[in-house]
Structures are given as structure tokens and as C-alpha cells.
Amino acid sequence: MATLNKLAIRGIRSFDDKQISVIEFFSPVTVIVGHNGSGKTTIIECLKYATTGDQPPNTRGGAFIHDPKMANEKEVKAQVKLRFNTGNGKRMLAVRNLSVTVKKGGALTMKTLESILANANDNEKSGKRGVISTKCAEMDTEIPHLLGVSKAVLENVIFCHQEDSYWPLAEPAALKKKFDDIFEATKYTKALDAIKSLRKDRVAELKAEQARLESLSREKAHSDKLLKRVSDLNSTITTKEFEYEEVKREYDQLVQANKKFYEQSTKFREMYLKLESLQEKKTRYEEDLANAKENLHVVSGTDEEVMQRLNNFDKHIAEQKEKRRSEASNLQDLEDELAGARKSHMGAVNEHGSLKAEEKAQSRRIEERETLIRSIGTKHHLKGYDHSPLEKEKVVEFISRLGDLQRRQNAETERLQTESRTRMDEYNVMARKLNSELEALKQQKSTMKNQIATLRSKITSAEFSLDQTSSLTTDIRTLQGDIEEKKRRLDKVRQEIKDANYDEKIAEKSSKARALEDQREDLNGEIRTLSLQADSRARLDIKRAEMRSKKNEAQNMWVPGTRLVFLTVDFS
């Protein structure tokens, strides 16, 4: 609680400007006692002046300062110093200085000099002044603030001047203003208005935020949809990748089978050619043998020659045998070769059959591939693969286009994922922001609710007081009873009046009064007639006087020898 410590007065009212008078205030109460005119009011005035900067009423022109004539000076300097403790225990010092000077004509001129509001503790400890303000206006607002009471309370309640102390009996408008000042009602009204406008703003903001939230929710739903689409696309891509892998594997297998088939067909062709050449050889040998058999004939020549030939025959036979053996072995070889060739031919025929089957399977697979290519092409709008058969280059091109499409879809997926991540981040940021704003609004709402609860309790107390006023109805009933009683008494009096024939008497008096009225009317008529006559007579007199004067004028203007005739009119 704020307390006052000391007040030093110099040159105020009856306090001399030559010395400083110090008043110390004690806790819990200080009683100021003194004779009339000893300066008690002046102390309160000084306190009020020190705290609010307001001088007492009717002291314009320096009446608040010690009279220079009394001090026998041309100038008197006044000072009010107040040391006080603030609500939070700080010791403060407020100093206000004034001066009054006597002008030539004897009139007084007052001046407000330097004022200081300082921290008294700083002053004591360090010898320095912890000056807070030297401006009067600032001090006027700062000191009430430090004391923890409003200026209106200081002026009208705590240091209320005895001349102003009748303000509670003032007219309603002035009284209301005072109460408004004391209870700072304007501040609360303003605060209430501010709260209302703030509430309005907040409600509008809330609406806008709700709309934003809705749009964000819509966007979130959209982004969720997109995410779902992305995940669907991802799964489709995965399936397609899997399918692609399958197709590629099948394709590789087909390529491998093709290669094998080609190698086998080459081998078969080689073997077939070899077989043909061997058969040709065999035919040739057989022909040679037949030719040799045909060419066998009787040997001619001499005996010596024959002997020679015989001698050589064995050798020749041996040679021939040898030749035959070698030919037979050759034949055997060739037969073996032929059997081998036949065998390989059979193998080749078998292989040919299996290759044919493989070819069919390959064609079926190629057909399946084409169907797959066509369905994928239709699905992904890849045109130019509707014809059949599809060339190898077309298939390769399709695979490369499918690869491109996959890459594009991957890129699109990544873009969508990035976009969705960004959207999600934005949404999260926005959601966090909205949540914090919502929290703030909830806080405000709870504050408002508290205020509403306070107001409701006030209304309840007002209703209670209203109920109390219902006791007035009892009073009213009592009063009605009184009225009834009075009515009864009135009737009684009326009866008495009736009994006393007041009405007849009144009627008689009234008729008399009416007769007198009539008489008065007649008299008034007479008076009016008489006044009219008097008026006419007065006018006649004027006319007569005019006539006489005209007559005289005419006589004065008359020329002897002429005849003068007067016409006389009687107006009477």
C-alpha cells in the first residue's frame, strides 16, 4: 500500500517563504489538530497540489502562494515537497515550485517553476538524483499511478477540498460525471467497447479462419485424393514394371530360343548337305563298282606277260585286296557315316519337329506379346502398334517408348510426391498456425465467458436488489390502504357538506353571483357607452376648437366688401 512520509511546505498560504515547515505522517493515522486559520486545510491543499498538480479552487492569480505584501517582498517563491512510498515499496520524492511577483499596479503574477519527480532512495544512497520526470504534465499522471489511485479519487475523495466537499449534492449530470471519473467508468466503457469491437473482429476473423480451414480441409481432401492416386499409380507402375520384367524375360527367353533354333537349323542344314554329299559319294562308288564289274574281261597277251602278270597277280590281287579292303573299310566308314548321318538326320528331323512346335509356341507368344502391346498401347495412348505382325524394330521401339513412359510416370510420380509433401508441409504449418490461433481464440472465449459470468452474477445481484424492491409493493399496499382511509374520510366530509346543504347554499350564492355578474356586465356596457360618449364629446370638443380656429383664420383672411357666411353643424 502506498503511504505518505513527509511534507515540506514553504511559501504557501500562511506558511512563511523564509523557512520550511515539515509535517511527518505516521502509520496508521496522522491527526492534524489546530486553531481556525492555523493552516490545516493548507496542508491538505499542499498534499493535493503535490500529488495532482491542482491548486485549490478560487486561487487563480497566486492566492495559493504566501502573500508578497505580507512578506514585504516583490517576489515570493513557494515550494511543496512530498516524500512518499509507492505500492511496491519504492520511496519517491515529488517537488513542485511556484513563484508570485507583484506587478506595478499591485496585481500578482503567478508562475509555475521547475518540478521534479525522483527516486528518493537513489538520492539518499548515492547522492545522485534518480530523476524520473521534470515535466509537470508527466508528474500529474505519474504520481497518482505510483500511489495506486486515480487522480479523480485523489481530487474528489482523499484530498477533497472543503469548498468542493458538497459535490455529492450536485446536480445529477455533474454527479454522474464525478462518479464516472472516480470509478473510471469511461475507461471500463471504453474497454467494454474495445472488447466488443475486438470480439466482433475476432468473430469475423474466426469466420474467415473457418472458411480458410474449410478450404484447407478441401485442399487436404484433394491432396489425399492425389496421394491415393499417386499410390495407385505407384502400384500400377510396380505392376507394369513387374509385367515389363516378365515380358522382358519372355522376350529374352524367345531371343535365346530363336538363337538356339537358328544354331540348330544351321547345324541341320550342314548335316543335310553332308548327308547329300555322302549319298552322292555312295552312288558314285556303287556306279564305279558296277563299272568295274562290267569292265572285267579276259586278259590277253603272251605267257610271259601273263606269267608276269600272274606273278604280279598275287601282288596285284593283294594290292587289289588291299585296295578292296581299304575300299570296304572306306565303305564301312561311309556306311557308318551314313548311319550316323541318318541318325543325325532323324535327330535333326526330330529337332525340326520340336523346333516347329517351338516356332508355333513362339508365334503364339509373339501373338500374346502383340496383344499385350496393343492393350498397353491402348491404355497408354501409344499409337502405331495395331497392325500384325509387329516388326522387331517396332517391338524394340514400343519397349523404348514404354520405358520412356515409365520414366515420365516415375518423374510425374516423384513430382506429385514432392508436391504432396510440400502441400502436406504447408498444410501442417497452416494447421499448426490455425491451432495456435484457435487456442488464442479459445483463451479469449474463456476470458469472455468469465466476463459474461461476472456480468451474470452482477445481473443476479441486480435481480436480487430488484426483488428487494418488490417489498415496495407492500408499501404501496399500505399506501393504498391509507388512500382508502382518506377516501372514506373524504366521503364522510362530503356527506357532512351535503348534510349542511352547502350545495344549495352554493347554488344560491352562485345564482347571486351570476346576477351580480349580469349586473356587472350591464354596468360595464353602460361604462363602455359612457366612455364612447366621452370619447365622442372629446372629439367634438376638438372639432369645435378646430372650427373656432378656422373661423378666426377666415376672419383674419376676410376682405372688407365681401360677404362671409358661417355654416354651423351641431354634433351633439
Ligand SMILES: Nc1ncnc2c1ncn2[C@@H]1O[C@H](COP(=O)(O)OP(=O)(O)OP(=O)(O)O)[C@@H](O)[C@H]1O
Ligand atoms: N495568500 C495568502 N497569504 C498569506 N496568508 C494566507 C493566504 N491565504 C490564506 N492565508 C491565511 O492562511 C490561513 C488559512 O488557513 P487554513 O484555512 O488552512 O486554516 P485551517 O486550519 O484549515 O482553518 P479552519 O479550521 O478555519 O478551516 C488563514 O489564516 C488565512 O488568512
